[in-house]
Amino acid sequence: MKNKHIIRINPETCIGCGLCKRDCPAGNIQIENKKAKILTQSCIMCGHCVAICPKAAVTMTGFDEPPIEIGKPATLNPQELLAALRTRRSIRQFTKQQVEPELIAQIIEAGRLTPTGKNAQDVSYIVLQDGINRFEQPAVRLFRRILPLMKLVSPVAKRTVIDEHFFFKKAPAAIAIVSRDQINGALAAADMALMAESCGLGVLYSGFFSMAANHSRSLRRMLGLKRGEKVVMTLVLGYSGVTYHRTAQKEAASVRHFHFKMSK
Known part of the structure; x- marks a missing residue:
């Protein structure tokens, strides 16, 4: 803390x-x-x-806000939550509409309220909006250099074209989630993505940009990353430019149940 x-x-x-x-x-x-x-x-x-x-x-002591009295605990409708999870998709086509500052603040608030291991509260956020392409270009250059090596081992890489908008897909905003702890950052990212979608935004988890941010010295300097800090995930945000008409199929869950009988 x-x-x-x-x-x-x-x-x-x-x-x-x-x-x-x-x-x-x-x-x-x-x-x-x-x-x-x-x-x-x-x-x-x-x-x-x-x-x-x-x-x-x-x-x-030492907090900017007092505790909030809890009257009736807030609950989520389980069926509505499952429906939201079932219909969510990674968005790679965005409109030109800008993301309102109050929505960005709500999304970050969802990350701030996410529990962290040992209550470290060690997650921070880098908002990329104005001049977002300036941060994308070093990542593009890095991935263009390593693409030939990736093509040797990945059939998907052989079909990949790294254009100028490879990471952010022309989206108007992105939030890089920074932490020294991978799990804390990932938990925050999950809650933030749910909040973004509840605000009517499309979301893309850009693991590739996160990878570039952690390995490009110039990009680390641009983002102001300190020693030991890493971009755990980058959420690309904007209003969806595409409509999906049905859910994507998922394989059945692999579950193991253990039942132990107590001896008399």
Whole structure:
């Protein structure tokens, strides 16, 4: 985490119920004299103690926003979610309509709210809109150099033409998701893609641009990537210029079930 945070428990409002102690994944809370007590500030700062306290006795400093009170928990309709997942497609044809700044902000917010391992909150975002082609060109040059080698091992590469819009497909925007941890960045990318589609946008996961960004020195400098940082995924965004009339077929899931019977 970038900022320093301090956990505080107000002894006047704490009722010593122990909910925070039982829910703390770091084992960092104990009950003394019927009051909760933080053992150390060396903690993952996950905020479970803040969220679960029925009396709002636990607080954390160093954040730009206060916790939001939860009335009725938000739920997703499972059938509607499955329908959205079933009909989503990678979009490679976009209209010229620009993506509104408020939609970009919503998509990034979805990434920000995505959980990270050990609550690292180590994911950042690079928005490419104005002059987006300027970032595409170094990637094009890199892939044109390695394409002859790829053609030796890949039948698909033999049919590939790397034109000036190979990575972004003339889309008006892209967001590079940056993290030192591959899983944290990938989780954020998945939630961001869902948010983009819920906003009516088409999405393309550009693994090729992510690869280029991580291996091209000039592109890394342009993107301001620091040592150890990597572009985990790049979401290419825009309004879809194509309509799909039916779903794509998927193979059946490969599932293994294990059932263990307890001996009497």
